[in-house]
Amino acid sequence: MIKLGIIILQVCFLHVFLFLGTALKQMIPLPIPASMFGLFLLFLALYCKLIKLKWVELGAKWLMAELLLFFIPSAVGIVNYQQIFSIQGVKIVLLIAISTIIVMGMTALTAEKISARKRSEQH
Amino acid sequence: MMVMFTFITYVIYLFSKKIYTKITVPFLHPLLVAPILLIVLISITHVSANQYLQDSKWLSHMLGPATVAFAVPIYKNLPIIKKNIGTILTSITIGSLVAIFSTFLLSKLFHLKYDFIVSILPRSITTPIAIEVSKEIGGLPTLTTVFVIITGIMGGVVGPSVLKWLSIKTPIAKGLALGMGAHGAGTNKAMEYGKQEEVFSSLAMIFAALITLVWGALLIPFI
Numbered sequence: 001m002i003k004l005g006i007i008i009l010q011v012c013f014l015h016v017f018l019f020l021g022t023a024l025k026q027m028i029p030l031p032i033p034a035s036m037f038g039l040f041l042l043f044l045a046l047y048c049k050l051i052k053l054k055w056v057e058l059g060a061k062w063l064m065a066e067l068l069l070f071f072i073p074s075a076v077g078i079v080n081y082q083q084i085f086s087i088q089g090v091k092i093v094l095l096i097a098i099s100t101i102i103v104m105g106m107t108a109l110t111a112e113k114i115s116a117r118k119r120s121e122q123h
Numbered sequence: 124m125m126v127m128f129t130f131i132t133y134v135i136y137l138f139s140k141k142i143y144t145k146i147t148v149p150f151l152h153p154l155l156v157a158p159i160l161l162i163v164l165i166s167i168t169h170v171s172a173n174q175y176l177q178d179s180k181w182l183s184h185m186l187g188p189a190t191v192a193f194a195v196p197i198y199k200n201l202p203i204i205k206k207n208i209g210t211i212l213t214s215i216t217i218g219s220l221v222a223i224f225s226t227f228l229l230s231k232l233f234h235l236k237y238d239f240i241v242s243i244l245p246r247s248i249t250t251p252i253a254i255e256v257s258k259e260i261g262g263l264p265t266l267t268t269v270f271v272i273i274t275g276i277m278g279g280v281v282g283p284s285v286l287k288w289l290s291i292k293t294p295i296a297k298g299l300a301l302g303m304g305a306h307g308a309g310t311n312k313a314m315e316y317g318k319q320e321e322v323f324s325s326l327a328m329i330f331a332a333l334i335t336l337v338w339g340a341l342l343i344p345f346i
């Protein structure tokens with residue numbers, strides 16, 4: 001029960017950074033979401049020791065662990081887009097499969113090459 | 124009504140997570156099962172999708188603070204990030220560019236409609252941020268969510284085979300590829316490989332979001 005209270009308090013505290021991020025977004029006209037500005041501000045606050053890790057750690061951990069829950073409603077909204085249950089839908093699944101294979105392959109090969117080079121430099 | 128649908132969503136979420144821990148097959152992923160159960164439920168009870176979305180709105184609101192929360196793992200893994208910053212930045216920069224361009228070219232090739240194209244572009248980044256990016260570039264957040272979910276599930280399925288075909292050996296390359304290609308679901312898969320893979324995968328997920336935002340800011344004027 002105490003743990004639940006701490007999580008709720010910390011999630012509220014994380015909202016402070018979200019609001020600060022929203023304020024910052026109004027000042028900086030870039031297509032960057034307010035929550036990203038919030039992420040950046042929270043990182044700075046932790047890095048500059050303005051706040052302690054334990055003030056946000058439990059709340060952050062909970063939010064990240066239950067991430068799936070928060071986008072279930074958006075997924076249910078798909079029923080509003082009937083077109084997806086058609087040939088378009090099949091094309092999209094195919095597109096995603098091809099693109100995901102290419103993305104993973106390229107990322108893995110790049111990282112593997114760089115770390116191999118690093119290792120040979122060390123020896 | 125409001126509390127009820129939030130509560131029902133939560134119960135169905137717990138239930139579908141439970142099924143997935145018992146039977147781990149891709150098509151029983153909680154993100155497929157839970158929305159399908161809810162869609163069935165609202166159609167039986169004649170609740171409109173918009174009514175449901177209105178009632179469960181505050182669950183979606185939590186995506187904001189959840190994104191902010193990603194600052195915590197970045198801060199905690201700072202020594203690992205510093206040590207591997209070159210590899211992480213180069214791989215994810217290339218990965219996210221490949222993601223944007225291959226998605227764009229394929230959606231042109233497949234003659235997708237404009238709404239679908241702008242909604243599918245941010246698909247390779249984690250949902251809370253993908254939704255925001257989608258809004259920024261004029262996409263439809265619901266469609267984007269579904270595309271991100273398909274990407275995650277797909278990545279979890281094809282990921283291990285891709286790594287095997289290319290005979291990828293280092294934990295950093297495995298982790299970065301899974302996190303870049305399939306964000307949260309990829310990170311879940313990375314856990315099966317080991318601790319290092321998991322850390323690199325979650326870092327890849329966060330960096331993919333950050334770097335995609337940079338690409339977005341640079342490329343959006345040309346869409």
